[in-house]
Amino acid sequence: MESSDTTLFVCVTCRAQTTDAPQADLPRPGARLLAAINAVPEAQRAGLAIEPVECLSNCNRSCTVAVSAPGKWTYVLGTLDPDLHVDDVLTFARAHRAHEAGLPAWRTRPEYIRKNTISRVPPLPSRAPDEVSSQ
Amino acid sequence: MESSDTTLFVCVTCRAQTTDAPQADLPRPGARLLAAINAVPEAQRAGLAIEPVECLSNCNRSCTVAVSAPGKWTYVLGTLDPDLHVDDVLTFARAHRAHEAGLPAWRTRPEYIRKNTISRVPPLPSRAPDEVSSQ
Numbered sequence: 591m592e593s594s595d596t597t598l599f600v601c602v603t604c605r606a607q608t609t610d611a612p613q614a615d616l617p618r619p620g621a622r623l624l625a626a627i628n629a630v631p632e633a634q635r636a637g638l639a640i641e642p643v644e645c646l647s648n649c650n651r652s653c654t655v656a657v658s659a660p661g662k663w664t665y666v667l668g669t670l671d672p673d674l675h676v677d678d679v680l681t682f683a684r685a686h687r688a689h690e691a692g693l694p695a696w697r698t699r700p701e702y703i704r705k706n707t708i709s710r711v712p713p714l715p716s717r718a719p720d721e722v723s724s725q
Numbered sequence: 726m727e728s729s730d731t732t733l734f735v736c737v738t739c740r741a742q743t744t745d746a747p748q749a750d751l752p753r754p755g756a757r758l759l760a761a762i763n764a765v766p767e768a769q770r771a772g773l774a775i776e777p778v779e780c781l782s783n784c785n786r787s788c789t790v791a792v793s794a795p796g797k798w799t800y801v802l803g804t805l806d807p808d809l810h811v812d813d814v815l816t817f818a819r820a821h822r823a824h825e826a827g828l829p830a831w832r833t834r835p836e837y838i839r840k841n842t843i844s845r846v847p848p849l850p851s852r853a854p855d856e857v858s859s860q
Contacts, residue, residue: 595849597849597850599846599847639850641847641850643847646845646846647842648843648844654844656844656846658846658849659849664846665782666843666844666846708782708801708843709781709783709789709791709801709803709843710781711734711791711793711799711801711846712778714730714793714794714795715774715776
């Protein structure tokens with residue numbers, strides 16, 4: 591079941607985890623992650639709105655993205671490297687989009703995403719009362 | 726500016742961070758946190774819908790709650806102790822509710838919450854297009 595309004599938020603202010611010299615850290619890894627995602631062939635981003643955001647409050651485990659859609663669970667994914675994890679992020683986002691509740695089956699999630707999921711939040715009760723506490 | 730539909734999700738499956746004996750960990754700290762929140766005088770929970778949830782995917786930094794409302798930012802708070810942090814959680818939730826974008830001023834956030842915010846996610850563009858990338 592597909593919907594066309596899944597949003598992939600990308601934190602563009604994320605710094606690298608390992609840098610000791612933040613002043614030299616430009617462009618920031620978060621901005622590079624956004625650019626890398628936008629450089630992927632459009633077919634791999636179909637149905638995803640890519641939105642830059644300033645800070646997803648996961649600074650200790652950056653880079654960070656969030657996947658969200660109306661009436662679905664929201665996932666925050668972290669510890670992302672713009673040079674390594676673009677495919678994993680988009681694979682997860684497509685699986686999230688394809689699942690009616692935004693809860694893709696474990697086996698469909700890339701291993702790196704499984705291990706670096708920061709948090710998830712249910713949809714609000716007023717939008718989807720049946721999904722709040724039963725999943 | 727107040728709204729009456731702020732939801733405080735409480736993960737009831739969260740275990741304690743320090744326990745070495747999960748089998749003996751019943752009732753789970755998450756369930757105790759929910760009970761402690763519901764035991765607070767109602768005036769301190771006014772306007773908050775308290776919703777139990779099974780897993781907010783923040784298992785390494787439990788206990789965990791999330792504060793969410795239509796058109797506002799969603800915050801995930803972690804490393805919570807049901808015996809210590811109920812007041813901090815409710816103080817933050819009330820400040821979130823009182824702010825039209827769900828972005829309470831830093832000084833209004835309890836210190837422990839500032840240091841143990843796990844993530845935040847903007848509202849979806851379709852719900853509040855002006856707030857997605859500018860805050």
